[in-house]
Amino acid sequence: MRIAVTGASGRVGRAVAAELSSRGHDVVGLDLVPPRTPLDGVEYLVGDLSDLPIADPRLAGVEAVAHLGAFMSWSPADAERILSANTDATVHLVRALEGSAVRRFVLASTGEVYPENAPQYQPLDEDHPRLPTTWYGLSKVLAEEVVAFAGRTLDWSTVVLRFSHTQDPAELLDPDSFFSGPRFFASRRLARERAAGHAAVVAALEPFADDDSTLLVASREDGAPVQMGILGTPDLAHGVVLALEAETTGHEVIGLGPDEPLDLGAFARDLAAAAGLGTVDVVLPVSAPSYTTSNARARELLGFAPRLSRDDLIRLAVAARTERLAAAAGGPGASAPS
Known part of the structure; x- marks a missing residue:
């Protein structure tokens, strides 16, 4: 076509x-x-x-x-x-x-x-x-x-x-990313929590104000994990292609997301471990977003299934960060502190 x-x-x-x-x-x-x-x-x-x-x-x-x-x-x-x-x-x-x-x-x-x-x-x-x-x-x-x-x-x-929320794996460990910076990096989350007036969270994050090597491990005051559906850009793009090539008729509304939500705190902890970064545990108010979504209709009508696993996202994120740091230090053979 x-x-x-x-x-x-x-x-x-x-x-x-x-x-x-x-x-x-x-x-x-x-x-x-x-x-x-x-x-x-x-x-x-x-x-x-x-x-x-x-x-x-x-x-x-x-x-x-x-x-x-x-x-x-x-x-x-x-x-x-x-x-x-x-x-x-x-x-x-x-x-x-x-x-x-x-x-x-x-x-x-x-x-x-x-x-x-x-x-x-x-x-x-x-x-x-x-x-x-x-x-x-x-x-x-x-x-x-x-x-x-x-x-x-x-x-x-x-x-x-x-x-659902879309995340390019290369952005996950980039503190300057529009999406990942304030989601995973303690230094970049600080301004958002100040604006929200969350004094306890601000106090926990302030020691890391200038530190782009510490990831935020978040949970909620009610003990619930902070979770959401995150779909890697390649999987989201594939879902769009399947929708273009499908043979549905009339008007269809289809949720496009992962099979399971990510616990953002646990995910950040694993990201940090894989990249050699530090973490700080922070308890967010019960108003912190935490939700699950269904992709059943996308599977049924489009034959959609995510191809990037949680481990794939971490592996690709670490590889992209390593390449980014090497380039900033002067070339592929250069080393840079984490």
């Missing part, structure tokens, strides 16, 4: 485009920014989705779409930008595809639509009420409705994929 992938310069979009190309598909990558390293065989269209014309002739031959482009923020100050990038841009993309050869449309959505950090029941599944508490979650609820509308009115088969 000729498949358009939005957000093709991002970590998930790039992985999806690469796998599609390797499976013989003709890929058109759309993104606001050009890729750092273009993929061979992928045609890139750089620009804002909101600038696409109705019935864009450049997209006339597209048969399927993976709409992955989005702006992520949990700040109310970004409300207008969030809605513009995630909801309005979806409308513009649908209009740009009017009259095209499209017969299948896959939307990247999120567990923020429930939201995951305030579940009414667990494991969370596709039937859970959508009651978002952030502008980001709301923007995805609205985008889901736009896609369902497009499927009904344009006779497309549509799939909404509600992603």
